[in-house]
Amino acid sequence: xxxxxxxxxxxxxxSYLKRVKELLKAGKVTGDQQSPILxxxxxxxxxxxxxxxxxxxxxxxxxxxxxxxxxxxxWVVLVEGWCADASQNIPILxxxxxxxxxxxxxxxxxDENPEMMNQYLTNGGKAIPKLICYDxxxxxxxxxxxxxPTFIQQQVKQIKAANxxxxxxxxxxxxxxxxxxxxxxxxxxxxxxxxxxWNHNDL
Numbered sequence: 001x002x003x004x005x006x007x008x009x010x011x012x013x014x015s016y017l018k019r020v021k022e023l024l025k026a027g028k029v030t031g032d033q034q035s036p037i038l039x040x041x042x043x044x045x046x047x048x049x050x051x052x053x054x055x056x057x058x059x060x061x062x063x064x065x066x067x068x069x070x071x072x073x074x075w076v077v078l079v080e081g082w083c084a085d086a087s088q089n090i091p092i093l094x095x096x097x098x099x100x101x102x103x104x105x106x107x108x109x110x111d112e113n114p115e116m117m118n119q120y121l122t123n124g125g126k127a128i129p130k131l132i133c134y135d136x137x138x139x140x141x142x143x144x145x146x147x148x149p150t151f152i153q154q155q156v157k158q159i160k161a162a163n164x165x166x167x168x169x170x171x172x173x174x175x176x177x178x179x180x181x182x183x184x185x186x187x188x189x190x191x192x193x194x195x196x197x198w199n200h201n202d203l
Contacts, residue, residue: 008108010076013094016107020046020081030081031111038082045087053091056184062096065192069102071199072136077146078110078117079129084172085147086129088179092187093131104136122147133198142198149186152178 011019020042023029029038058066075097079086090107097105110117110128120130127147134141148156155178159166166174 008113011107013090013105013107016079017046017049023081030109041084042081045081045084048087049091052088052184053095056092056095058096058099059185059188059192061192062188063099065195066096066100066103069100069195069199071102073103073142073195073198074134074136075103075105075131076134077105077107077129077131078113078120079107080110083128084176085127088176089129089146089149089187092184093129093191096188096191120144120146133194142201143194145190145194149182149190151186151189152182 020030024039024042024046027039028034029042031038075093077090077093079090094105097103108116110126110130117126117128117130120132121127122130130146131144132141133143133145147153152175156175159171159174
């Protein structure tokens with residue numbers, strides 16, 4: 001199943017934020033599970049997404065890569081409002097897409113799209129955010145990205161290997177510190193390489 005075949009709700013970045021906020025106001029979160037912890041995390045994520053989007057800057061290499069795009073790309077991102085990794089990454093993806101007339105980015109909820117999510121598992125798990133890139137004209141799938149920037153994912157693996165008994169709370173604190181230190185540079189490195197590849201793939 002591709003995004004073209006789904007009957008799901010497809011959100012722009014603005015409408016995705018609106019949906020998450022509406023649910024939060026009603027005491028709910030996106031996804032199949034509901035809990036006070038997920039509510040707290042979602043509220044924190046909304047603040048983080050606003051901050052990241054507002055403050056994110058882009059390297060000259062990223063800007064030049066965006067300017068060189070000739071192919072019209074459609075990015076579809078599987079996401080949920082409670083996902084901490086998504087809150088760090090999707091504002092950057094949305095802002096990056098806003099800088100190019102050749103990129104459309106849309107968001108769909110993971111738990112509402114199990115068939116699609118199951119096509120893009122990471123080590124057997126439903127890790128998000130997960131981006132699938134399509135040729136916007138032909139619908140051809142060009143590639144994927146996620147759930148974390150390559151450099152940060154490598155650091156995560158090292159932490160887990162060195163601290164197999166680390167608690168979820170401590171683990172998430174360390175990951176968020178990585179993102180704060182990285183300032184969005186690693187995801188830009190990933191996407192400058194990917195956009196160059198997608199721009200010329202089978203043209």
